[in-house]
Amino acid sequence: MMTVLLQRRISGHGRRSGSLAKRWPRVKERPEIAVDWSGLIAQIALRGDREAFRRLFEFFAPRVKGYLLRTGSSEAEAEEIAQETMIALWRKADRFDPATSGAVAWIYTIARNLRIDAVRRGRRAKRMLQDIEAEYRPEPVESTETTHGRSQEAAHVEAALQRLPVQQSEIIRLSFLEERPHSEIAALLGIPLGTVKSRVRLAMNRLRELLDDLK
Amino acid sequence: MTIEHHPPEELIARFAAGRLDPAEHIVIAAHVAMCARCRRFVAAFERLGGAALEAAEPAALAAGACDAAMARIDAGDTVPAVPRSRRAEASGLPRTLDYYEIGRVRRVAPGLTMRPIVVPGATKSRAFLLMADPGTRMLEHTHTETELTCVLQGSFSHEGGRFGPGDFDLGDETIDHRPAVGSDMPCVCLVAMSGKLRINGLLGRLIEPFIRL
Numbered sequence: 001m002m003t004v005l006l007q008r009r010i011s012g013h014g015r016r017s018g019s020l021a022k023r024w025p026r027v028k029e030r031p032e033i034a035v036d037w038s039g040l041i042a043q044i045a046l047r048g049d050r051e052a053f054r055r056l057f058e059f060f061a062p063r064v065k066g067y068l069l070r071t072g073s074s075e076a077e078a079e080e081i082a083q084e085t086m087i088a089l090w091r092k093a094d095r096f097d098p099a100t101s102g103a104v105a106w107i108y109t110i111a112r113n114l115r116i117d118a119v120r121r122g123r124r125a126k127r128m129l130q131d132i133e134a135e136y137r138p139e140p141v142e143s144t145e146t147t148h149g150r151s152q153e154a155a156h157v158e159a160a161l162q163r164l165p166v167q168q169s170e171i172i173r174l175s176f177l178e179e180r181p182h183s184e185i186a187a188l189l190g191i192p193l194g195t196v197k198s199r200v201r202l203a204m205n206r207l208r209e210l211l212d213d214l215k
Numbered sequence: 216m217t218i219e220h221h222p223p224e225e226l227i228a229r230f231a232a233g234r235l236d237p238a239e240h241i242v243i244a245a246h247v248a249m250c251a252r253c254r255r256f257v258a259a260f261e262r263l264g265g266a267a268l269e270a271a272e273p274a275a276l277a278a279g280a281c282d283a284a285m286a287r288i289d290a291g292d293t294v295p296a297v298p299r300s301r302r303a304e305a306s307g308l309p310r311t312l313d314y315y316e317i318g319r320v321r322r323v324a325p326g327l328t329m330r331p332i333v334v335p336g337a338t339k340s341r342a343f344l345l346m347a348d349p350g351t352r353m354l355e356h357t358h359t360e361t362e363l364t365c366v367l368q369g370s371f372s373h374e375g376g377r378f379g380p381g382d383f384d385l386g387d388e389t390i391d392h393r394p395a396v397g398s399d400m401p402c403v404c405l406v407a408m409s410g411k412l413r414i415n416g417l418l419g420r421l422i423e424p425f426i427r428l
Contacts, residue, residue, distance in 0.1 A: 054281055061276050065276060070271060101258070105261045112233040112264065173266065176232050177232055211259060
């Protein structure tokens with residue numbers, strides 16, 4: 001499942017040359033991967049487990065902050081959103097459904113939504129405070145979509161991602177999620193600057209195809 | 216309801232990463248709400264986002280940040296959610312719009328009205344609902360920048376095909392078109408527009424100052 005994706009991480013010194021396989025080895029390098037984050041979230045929902053919260057906080061809060069710093073947030077904003085993300089995790093723990101999204105992806109969406117909110121708040125002081133979650137996770141219009149259907153959907157998505165070649169998921173991540181400039185991506189992957197754009201497009205088309213094929 | 220026209224992958228990707236202009240965000244959100252195919256694409260991106268998060272270089276929080284978070288939880292420190300207006304729901308508009316203030320109806324041209332949507336933080340584009348009477352033919356026009364459209368009700372057609380509920384259309388400066396609204400029912404679209412409309416031809420130049428979009 002997610003483990004395959006999680007092992008392909010960019011290290012701080014990604015400029016080494018060599019094959020992608022060398023840079024993102026498939027061997028397990030991070031023992032934390034074995035932690036059952038969904039189980040810890042369930043413990044919070046079931047009995048307000050503070051120890052579970054602390055473990056989630058210790059792992060995720062610094063990563064949320066690091067991710068936000070990487071993608072352009074200020075120190076103060078990253079600190080605040082990292083805290084708010086964890087507070088939101090506590091409050092929404094009972095609404096987390098491990099069958100429809102992985103714990104890590106769920107936490108990502110919380111942080112992302114809070115960052116959007118912060119951007120909007122910054123631009124207009126008298127902004128309406130709102131839970132923008134509904135905007136991001138709009139209820140599907142089709143009423144036939146059941147919980148069972150949703151977890152099947154999640155399995156489809158997971159299967160498509162597993163079939164996506166490592167290089168392609170990596171370039172999507174570098175470009176859209178880590179928001180690295182094309183020049184940096186070219187240097188990281190050791191490819192000419194001029195081909196970054198077409199490779200990104202190729203990767204996204206491939207992802208679309210894989211998602212469509214599984215239907 | 217078969218959706219045939221989808222947003223370009225790049226727009227959905229930026230939507231999923233939370234990096235679209237707020238006005239454009241609403242239009243993509245409306246499409247995604249109606250389109251299972253694009254919901255899957257968003258879900259895939261969110262998983263990659265999770266992987267990016269997990270791989271991020273950790274940055275230490277202030278000392279005692281976890282206790283501070285617990286204290287805020289205990290204090291019931293919440294960001295109060297604004298009650299949904301339900302205005303949108305009542306009028307058959309997508310739920311996405313429940314969270315926005317929708318302005319009064321304004322006449323744009325014969326057979327064409329619009330309602331502005333108040334979008335906090337929108338700097339690049341503005342969002343509005345565009346309502347056209349059945350059979351309305353728009354003048355041939357171009358966009359100086361981009362126009363994102365999601366059909367909510369009814370249909371229109373142009374050289375690019377027929378666009379019904381849920382369909383997404385992208386207009387830019389390279390596209391010269393003359394949409395015609397389906398004759399069976401009024402057409403309601405959610406639009407995010409940056410730049411201006413350019414109406415072609417002499418007639419267009421004459422009436423352009425009167426078209427208020």
